[in-house]
Amino acid sequence: MADLTTNVAGIRSPNPFWLASAPPTNSGYQVQRAFEAGWGGAVWKTMGDPILNVSSRFSAVSFGGNQVAGFNNIELISDRPLEVNLREIEETKRLYPEHAIIGSLMVEPDRDKWHEIVKRVEAAGVDGLELNFGCPHGMAERGMGSASGQVPELVRQQTAWVKEVARTPVIVKLTPNITDITFTAKAAVEGGADAVSMINTINSLSGVDLDSWNTIPNVDGKGAHGGYCGPAVKPIALNMVGECARTPGIDVPISGMGGVSSWQEAAEFMLMGASNVQVCTAAMHHGFRIVEDMIDGLSNYMDEKGLASLDQLIGQTVPKYSDWGDLDLTYRVAAKINNDVCINCNKCYIACEDTSHQCIDMLKDEDGNDILRVREDDCVGCNLCSIVCPVDGAIDMVEVARKVGDEPMTWNERQQLMANAGSNQ
Amino acid sequence: MKEHDHFLIEKDQIDELLNDGFSIGGVSENLEGTFVRFQKEAETFTLHLESPDARKYFAFLLKQRAASASSESLS
Numbered sequence A: 001m002a003d004l005t006t007n008v009a010g011i012r013s014p015n016p017f018w019l020a021s022a023p024p025t026n027s028g029y030q031v032q033r034a035f036e037a038g039w040g041g042a043v044w045k046t047m048g049d050p051i052l053n054v055s056s057r058f059s060a061v062s063f064g065g066n067q068v069a070g071f072n073n074i075e076l077i078s079d080r081p082l083e084v085n086l087r088e089i090e091e092t093k094r095l096y097p098e099h100a101i102i103g104s105l106m107v108e109p110d111r112d113k114w115h116e117i118v119k120r121v122e123a124a125g126v127d128g129l130e131l132n133f134g135c136p137h138g139m140a141e142r143g144m145g146s147a148s149g150q151v152p153e154l155v156r157q158q159t160a161w162v163k164e165v166a167r168t169p170v171i172v173k174l175t176p177n178i179t180d181i182t183f184t185a186k187a188a189v190e191g192g193a194d195a196v197s198m199i200n201t202i203n204s205l206s207g208v209d210l211d212s213w214n215t216i217p218n219v220d221g222k223g224a225h226g227g228y229c230g231p232a233v234k235p236i237a238l239n240m241v242g243e244c245a246r247t248p249g250i251d252v253p254i255s256g257m258g259g260v261s262s263w264q265e266a267a268e269f270m271l272m273g274a275s276n277v278q279v280c281t282a283a284m285h286h287g288f289r290i291v292e293d294m295i296d297g298l299s300n301y302m303d304e305k306g307l308a309s310l311d312q313l314i315g316q317t318v319p320k321y322s323d324w325g326d327l328d329l330t331y332r333v334a335a336k337i338n339n340d341v342c343i344n345c346n347k348c349y350i351a352c353e354d355t356s357h358q359c360i361d362m363l364k365d366e367d368g369n370d371i372l373r374v375r376e377d378d379c380v381g382c383n384l385c386s387i388v389c390p391v392d393g394a395i396d397m398v399e400v401a402r403k404v405g406d407e408p409m410t411w412n413e414r415q416q417l418m419a420n421a422g423s424n425q
Numbered sequence B: 001m002k003e004h005d006h007f008l009i010e011k012d013q014i015d016e017l018l019n020d021g022f023s024i025g026g027v028s029e030n031l032e033g034t035f036v037r038f039q040k041e042a043e044t045f046t047l048h049l050e051s052p053d054a055r056k057y058f059a060f061l062l063k064q065r066a067a068s069a070s071s072e073s074l075s
Helices: A028-037 A082-095 A111-123 A152-165 A181-190 A231-246 A263-271 A281-286 A290-305 A347-355 A384-388 A411-421 B003-019 B052-074
Strands: A006-008 A011-013 A017-019 A041-047 A058-063 A066-073 A100-105 A128-133 A170-174 A195-198 A202-204 A226-229 A254-257 A274-279 A333-337 A360-364 A370-374 A395-399 B023-030 B033-040 B043-049
Touching (some): A006 A274, A017 A290, A028 A041, A028 A290, A066 A231, A082 A111, A100 A111, A111 A128, A111 A152, A128 A152, A152 A170, A170 A181, A181 A195, A181 A231, A226 A231, A231 A254, A231 A263, A263 A290, A274 A281, A333 A384, A411 B023, B003 B033, B003 B052, B023 B052, B033 B052, B043 B052
Parallel strands (some): A017 A041, A017 A274, A041 A100, A100 A128, A170 A195, A195 A254
Antiparallel strands (some): A006 A011, A066 A226, A202 A226, A333 A395, A360 A370, B023 B033, B033 B043
């Protein structure tokens, strides 16, 4: 059986599944229930000056019958006194010494304030710290959270202040509300971060009620932007993890999160370079016990792949992640419709004819039955037909054999050859 | 015209010029596509390539030419 123990910058946990800093980690009662269910670690809900919350805090986006495709919240950090949180951290650590507890912190960009909270939280026995430079709502209006996280110099400086006194590993949690997350990740590393985590939530508004014209959610008729998470944000998070993993200078472990709902997403994040994953929305949707399937699924997958430990999984896809200019322009796939499986719904034909490259013909076979056939030479391999097809196995995207003139060549190589050939002018 | 047919026409034009002894003398690109200047001694001919596959194909020829020049310089 594969070894799922995890080490993120020196923070050890029995498995790679941590609860993210969020409502599920608001109290000792919850974190202890989570550890009992099997979670390897928990990032305690962000501590700082206790805040005041509003009522009507969460909303979700459902899509195509799937509940909670995305999740939006306007809840702020912990509203409980620091001392209460620390007492419960101490108790939880005593009861579950093998599980990781990471204290999430957020204070104003002030050196003394950072020093004070770091010392007090570490004294409670946490295994590490996570600096919340990511929350996009409420706290950002006060210069904290993503307001700090969007300014590389503030990330670097505050991380450095924390490192002046921290004795446990420091994880810097980054905001996705920025053009290029590698800038702030580098700033965190320059400040001395032992690891980075991503992504925090994305600025969002779930919707507008078409009867009342109120925003969703709203507080007595008035709304404010929230933070978006859940399955819908996974592709954004996965790219950000991959970009950081492949960028020189960001040579620290990454704790990945953003739409992790099952062992499969966890494995994807780890393949893209995450040392472990954090989960929130899936736990809020289905409860703490989802971790059982996550552990079983990941363990079975690793056994099937013949992997003994997570080190053999982490980062394996990173070398395959590149710039567009380094992709082969002449590699081709084309659609192949399997008419014995096809139900003739014609969704592929309509998609191709209306919105892609018009390379599917509606024909009759020798018995007069309707069939669809792809003109391979005109197919550009966009995949759209196979994406919209409702029947598994009805459309395969198959590799097209190279012909003379199809030798591998990237855009960057082509531009270099053009430059060498000289201009017409 | 189907994209592939368009490509085949432009590929034939390129191959014909090369078979006639022309070589690629220069290339430029703008909003209208790729303009490849073929030359044979004092004679020049500019071919306007519009199809994406032809604009890949002529680059393959440049690559082939660069590879052959490189092997000649080594021998």
